[in-house]
Amino acid sequence: NAGVTQTPKFQVLKTGQSMTLQCAQDMNHEYMSWYRQDPGMGLRLIHYSVGAGITDQGEVPNGYNVSRSTTEDFPLRLLSAAPSQTSVYFCATKGAGVFEQYFGPGTRLTVT
Amino acid sequence: AQRVTQPEKLLSVFKGAPVELKCNYSYSGSPELFWYVQYSRQRLQLLLRHISRESIKGFTADLNKGETSFHLKKPFAQEEDSAMYYCALRDGSFQKLVFGTGTRLLVSP
Numbered sequence: 001n002a003g004v005t006q007t008p009k010f011q012v013l014k015t016g017q018s019m020t021l022q023c024a025q026d027m028n029h030e031y032m033s034w035y036r037q038d039p040g041m042g043l044r045l046i047h048y049s050v051g052a053g054i055t056d057q058g059e060v061p062n063g064y065n066v067s068r069s070t071t072e073d074f075p076l077r078l079l080s081a082a083p084s085q086t087s088v089y090f091c092a093t094k095g096a097g098v099f100e101q102y103f104g105p106g107t108r109l110t111v112t
Numbered sequence: 113a114q115r116v117t118q119p120e121k122l123l124s125v126f127k128g129a130p131v132e133l134k135c136n137y138s139y140s141g142s143p144e145l146f147w148y149v150q151y152s153r154q155r156l157q158l159l160l161r162h163i164s165r166e167s168i169k170g171f172t173a174d175l176n177k178g179e180t181s182f183h184l185k186k187p188f189a190q191e192e193d194s195a196m197y198y199c200a201l202r203d204g205s206f207q208k209l210v211f212g213t214g215t216r217l218l219v220s221p
Contacts, residue, residue: 031207040121042198042213043156050207058208090156094207099144099163101209103156 002026006091006104013081013111021076021107023091029102031094032074036060036087037106043090049074081111114139116201118212125189126220133184133215135173135199144202145175145182146209151195159184159197169193189219 007022023032033048035058045058049068063085065077078085091104115138125131137143147159160168162175162182173184182199199212 033208035211040213042118043211045208045210048208092156092209099146099161099202100158105155 004104006107011109017081018079023074025093029093029095033092034076035090038087083111086111114210116199116212118215120215122216124218128188131186131189133197135182137180137201146200147184148198149195191219194219
């Protein structure tokens with residue numbers, strides 16, 4: 001059981017570039033979410049999904065897109081990276097009837 | 113609106129001293145409150161939740177609905193407790209977690 005995995009671990013982008021942060025889980029959890037972690041601001045929810053084919057916006061969705069075609073994967077897309085998107089990104093999952101969210105190891109993204 | 117407030121960015125104590133990490137919340141319904149912890153170079157993980165009323169690694173937290181607080185306490189801090197601590201709230205109807213800004217606990221020898 002790998003749990004929640006995220007790739008890449010580190011990424012440097014130039015302003016305007018696009019990229020996809022990958023999140024995969026092997027726990028058959030229905031709920032998946034993306035957070036960004038910034039100093040002094042804690043974790044803020046970007047997008048979340050309650051199941052395959054269903055996504056919704058969180059607190060800070062602008063500049064990010066998501067899709068959920070399978071239970072296992074929940075990629076986060078940056079269409080045109082901006083320096084304000086420099087952050088550490090965490091993916092989290094939760095199973096039905098379970099109270100705990102399981103977090104991935106994070107992706108540290110720098111946009112120059 | 114749901115909101116979680118952690119007023120201290122940094123809490124520095126000596127080993128063996130008592131610790132209290134403050135958390136206040138704003139929510140009109142019946143919230144579920146959690147404490148998550150992130151040790152250095154490790155992923156965020158659940159420490160405890162208010163419903164369980166349990167003690168994990170010597171930490172306890174009591175939900176005070178009158179004061180809308182969920183402070184995390186430990187009577188005798190250890191160096192290995194040094195970490196980032198996040199208080200979080202979950203609406204019982206939804207899956208989303210709302211996090212506070214976090215408190216870094218530094219326990220010195």
